[in-house]
Amino acid sequence: xxxxxxxGGAGPLIDAHAHFYHAAAxxxxxxxxxxxxxxxxxxxxxTYHVASVLGSYGHTSPTYFPSPTDASRGNDAMAELAAGDExxxxxYVTVNPNHTAHALHEIxxxxxxxxxxxxxxxSRRADDPLLDPVCELAAEKGLPILxxxxxxxxxxxxxxxxxxxxxxxxxxxxxxxxxxxxAHLGGGGDWAHTLPAVRDTxxxxxxxxxSGVDRGMLDAALDALGARRLLWACDLTMETALxxxxxxxxxGLSADDLADVRWRNAARLFGAxxxxxxxxxxxxGAADVAAAGVAESAxxxxx
Amino acid sequence: xxxxxxxxxxxxxxxxxHPDPDVLVRxxxxxxxxxxxxxxxxxxxxxxxxxxxxxxxxxLAPHRGVLEPAPVVRPDWPQWERTxxxxxxxxxxxxRVYPMQWGLAPTDxxxxxxxxxCAExxxxxxxxxxxxxxxxxxxxxVAGDLTAAHVRALARAGDVRLVVTGxxxxxxxxxHWGLTPDEQRRVHWDxxxxxxxxxDHLAHLFRTVGxxxxxxxxxxxxxxxxxxxxxxxxxxxxxxARGITDARSLAPIRKTPT
Numbered sequence: 001x002x003x004x005x006x007x008g009g010a011g012p013l014i015d016a017h018a019h020f021y022h023a024a025a026x027x028x029x030x031x032x033x034x035x036x037x038x039x040x041x042x043x044x045x046x047t048y049h050v051a052s053v054l055g056s057y058g059h060t061s062p063t064y065f066p067s068p069t070d071a072s073r074g075n076d077a078m079a080e081l082a083a084g085d086e087x088x089x090x091x092y093v094t095v096n097p098n099h100t101a102h103a104l105h106e107i108x109x110x111x112x113x114x115x116x117x118x119x120x121x122x123s124r125r126a127d128d129p130l131l132d133p134v135c136e137l138a139a140e141k142g143l144p145i146l147x148x149x150x151x152x153x154x155x156x157x158x159x160x161x162x163x164x165x166x167x168x169x170x171x172x173x174x175x176x177x178x179x180x181x182x183a184h185l186g187g188g189g190d191w192a193h194t195l196p197a198v199r200d201t202x203x204x205x206x207x208x209x210x211s212g213v214d215r216g217m218l219d220a221a222l223d224a225l226g227a228r229r230l231l232w233a234c235d236l237t238m239e240t241a242l243x244x245x246x247x248x249x250x251x252g253l254s255a256d257d258l259a260d261v262r263w264r265n266a267a268r269l270f271g272a273x274x275x276x277x278x279x280x281x282x283x284x285g286a287a288d289v290a291a292a293g294v295a296e297s298a299x300x301x302x303x
Numbered sequence: 304x305x306x307x308x309x310x311x312x313x314x315x316x317x318x319x320x321h322p323d324p325d326v327l328v329r330x331x332x333x334x335x336x337x338x339x340x341x342x343x344x345x346x347x348x349x350x351x352x353x354x355x356x357x358x359x360x361x362x363l364a365p366h367r368g369v370l371e372p373a374p375v376v377r378p379d380w381p382q383w384e385r386t387x388x389x390x391x392x393x394x395x396x397x398x399r400v401y402p403m404q405w406g407l408a409p410t411d412x413x414x415x416x417x418x419x420x421c422a423e424x425x426x427x428x429x430x431x432x433x434x435x436x437x438x439x440x441x442x443x444x445v446a447g448d449l450t451a452a453h454v455r456a457l458a459r460a461g462d463v464r465l466v467v468t469g470x471x472x473x474x475x476x477x478x479h480w481g482l483t484p485d486e487q488r489r490v491h492w493d494x495x496x497x498x499x500x501x502x503d504h505l506a507h508l509f510r511t512v513g514x515x516x517x518x519x520x521x522x523x524x525x526x527x528x529x530x531x532x533x534x535x536x537x538x539x540x541x542x543x544a545r546g547i548t549d550a551r552s553l554a555p556i557r558k559t560p561t
Contacts, residue, residue, distance in 0.1 A: 007536050033501045040500035040537050151439070188438035192317065211498065212436055213527040216320050239499030239537050243529035250333070 006045025008245045012263040012278035015041065015241070017146060017183060017209045017233035018051035020089075022077030024070075026059025034081070038088065040238045044245070047263065048275050052092040052119035052146070053078040064122040064148070064160045068102040071095060075106060079113040090274055092119035092146055097130045107137055116274045117144045117181075126163035127170035139177040144269045146181040146207075147171075151189030164189065165197030165204075172201045179203050179269050184235050186210030186244070191217050195224035202229075205265065208244050209235035218247055227257035231265050306331060306339035306528075307397075307429065307550035308468040308493050308520030309370075311362055312355075314344050314434070316441040322524035324366050331369065334528050336519070340373040340396045340429070340550065344524075347401040347431070352377050352386070360393060371396035371554075373429060376421075377405060378413035387420055396554045397427040397466065402453050409452035418463040427553045430454065432469035432496070434525060451477040458486045464553055468493045468520045472504040479512050487512075491548060493520030495530060499537045506539050514545035518553070 006013075018037065021030035041049055053074035055066025066074065075093050082089040093110025095103035095118060107118060118138050124130050126147055138145050150162035165182060172180050180203060185191045187210025198204040206221065208230060221230055232248075234241035248258060263278050272279060309331075311324050322344065331339055341363060346355035356374040363370045376387050376398050387398065398421050400414070407414045421428045432449040451474050454467055458478070467478075467490060475492055482490070494517050498504040509517070521528040538545075 007533075033503075036503050036539075037501035039539070043537060154442075188436055190439050212439070213530045214317075214435075215524055215527055216318065219320065236502065237498050238501065239505075239533040240530055242533035242537060243527045246529040246533065247527050 006043065008044040008046070008242055009249065010045070011259065012047045012275070012281045013045050013232065013245075014263040014266040014275060014278065015046050015049045015234045016181060016231040016266050017207045017235045018049040019236070020051050020053055020078060020081050021057065022053055022074065022081075024059065024073055024077070025053075025057040027057070037238070038085075041088070044238065044242050046088075046234075047278050047281060048090050049088060050090045050092065050117065050266070050270070051078065051081075052094050053081075054094060054119075054121060062159060065098075066094065066096050066121070066123070068096065068099045068106075071102070072106060072109075075110055075115075079110070079115070082114055087277065090114075090116050090270070092117040094119040094121070095134060096121070096123045097128075097134050098123055100130065100133055103134055104137055107134070107141070107143070111141060111143070115143070116270050117146055120145055120147045122148045122150075122160035122162050125161055126167040131171055132174065135171065135175040135178045139175055142271065144179040144181055144205075146183055149183045149187075149194070151185065151187070151191045152193035153189070165194035168204060169198050169201040172198075172204045176203060179205065181231060181269070182206040184210035184233070185221060186212035186214070186217060186240065187235060188212065192220065195220055199224050205229050205231055205269065207231040207233035207235075208261070209233035209237075209241060211237045211240055213240050213243050218244060219251055222251075222253070222257075227253065227260045228265060230261050231269075232261050232263075304336055304519050304547075304549050305551045306336050306521045306523070307466055307518045308431070308495065309339040309523045310342045310344040310525070311359070312344040314525065315348055316435070316444055319524045324362050324370055327523060328366055328369055330523060330528055334521075334532060338369045338371060338551070339523075340554075341370045342373040342375070342399045342429075346375045346399070347404045347434070352380060356390065367394070373397050373399045375399045375401070376417060378411070378417035379405065379407065383413075383417065384420060387417070387424065391424045391426060395426060397429050399429045399431070401431060403446040403449050409450060409456040414453075415457065415460045418457045418460050418465070422461065422463045425554075427464045427466050427491075427550075428457070429466045429468060430457075432467065432471075432474060434469070434522075448474070450474075451481070454478045454490065455481050458482050458489050463489050465490045466493070466518060466550060466553065467491070469496050469522065471496050472498065472508060475508065475512070479516075487516070491516055491518045491550070491553065493518050493531075494534055495520050495522050495526065497534065499534045503539070505534055506542055509538065509542050509545050514542070514547050517547040518550040519547060520550075
């Protein structure tokens with residue numbers, strides 16, 4: 001049972017970077033983990049989880065290099081989860097751009113089953129021309145691309161062909177009609193490098209997820225990019241996401257800017273029609289929010 | 304409840320916004336914490352510990368009662384025993400030690416002697432597993448995380464009192480289940496780096512290791528103070544009533560001056 005006022009505050013809230021597991025993901029507790037995400041999401045006040053399944057999560061092919069078979073199987077599982085919980089779950093179709101024909105077919109198939117975005121892992125460097133057909137299709141269909149990112153790529157790391165903000169910015173510059181969500185600003189590597197790397201690429205939108213809760217990161221991201229470029233998200237650690245949400249409230253963000261980060265930027269990217277409960281919630285809560293004096297709670301304070 | 308893992312002072316590898324004691328006092332009040340054990344961040348990388356300790360005591364002097372000093376003692380430094388007793392006399396709440404940054408092996412006899420000496424004067428010994436995520440470290444930040452072997456060796460040294468901050472589930476379990484029940488009771492952990500949902504590592508540890516083995520630590524000014532509170536708030540409902548330990552209860556009881 002959740003409290004009437006969610007831990008993350010009142011108002012719509014979209015987690016733009018979530019994951020679910022499935023029976024072929026190689027872990028016996030996959031249903032427990034999925035249930036825990038929904039439980040914590042309800043406690044925080046997440047209106048929608050925009051999620052993906054990453055193939056078999058390494059069970060039958062590597063997490064960041066899913067085989068076409070595993071990508072499809074994972075997408076099938078994701079589509080079923082979303083269909084079974086339409087009130088709370090939206091989804092990205094996951095593809096491996098090394099298998100171009102399969103990737104393009106999988107995107108078409110995913111859209112037919114309700115996918116609202118595309119998930120790219122670390123199967124190929126972000127600025128590689130192999131990603132171009134995927135980005136062209138994404139732009140044509142209005143599907144934002146969530147791209148796994150390592151903040152500042154200083155060397156190769158095992159099990160991933162990592163990309164950083166600079167790599168993604170080059171791809172985004174080639175595809176100005178496509179929108180890119182830069183994954184987990186707090187998810188490892190040096191976030192301070194990412195901010196200037198994408199500052200002048202307006203179709204790149206970092207999400208704030210990741211286990212990292214460095215002080216200074218949120219302030220720097222807001223200074224560099226502004227509230228209209230940032231998306232609230234959880235990825236694998238929901239407590240760090242709740243902490244960032246609370247921190248945003250004490251660093252002087254206006255109620256308007258906070259709403260942008262919480263949900264409105266996501267609604268602009270994915271289309272407001274993707275999140276009908278947010279619109280209803282926002283309209284219903286507008287009077288309450290004003291009465292609660294959100295502007296007062298957002299007074300500047302060190303975090 | 305106090306924060307057992309706060310610092311003041313700059314960090315050598317990135318800019319930290321206002322890592323100052325007066326700001327920390329305001330942050331603790333906002334978070335509903337009654338105080339903090341406060342270390343001096345540069346001391347982890349200094350050779351001579353004396354100037355850092357002096358700076359720490361001076362900076363905290365106007366805030367004593369809320370901010371309690373957590374100075375360092377280097378057991379590889381001459382006359383460390385005398386330093387320890389002097390710091391205890393000055394009112395140190397605990398002693399911080401950084402074996403990785405100082406090149407001290409798990410088997411280091413002086414490290415073991417320091418843990419025992421701290422116990423004799425009634426001071427907890429605070430160990431820091433990490434300051435930053437491994438994936439973002441500066442090219443010169445090569446010390447590495449504190450090892451489970453260090454903690455096990457110290458917990459086995461005798462009737463010591465250890466507070467280990469910044470551990471994740473893996474290291475914590477490796478230590479805890481590698482100790483006897485008596486040795487386990489010598490170690491407390493903060494949960495600042497333990498994952499919450501959906502993996503629910505903290506919930507798992509509360510159920511297996513026991514909530515009473517945990518103390519509250521934020522790692523301010525390196526990390527958002529909101530994170531530790533969020534971790535507790537997101538525990539499954541059946542764990543909400545499990546109480547963690549207030550680190551203040553581990554420190555020596557001081558007589559009020561008459």
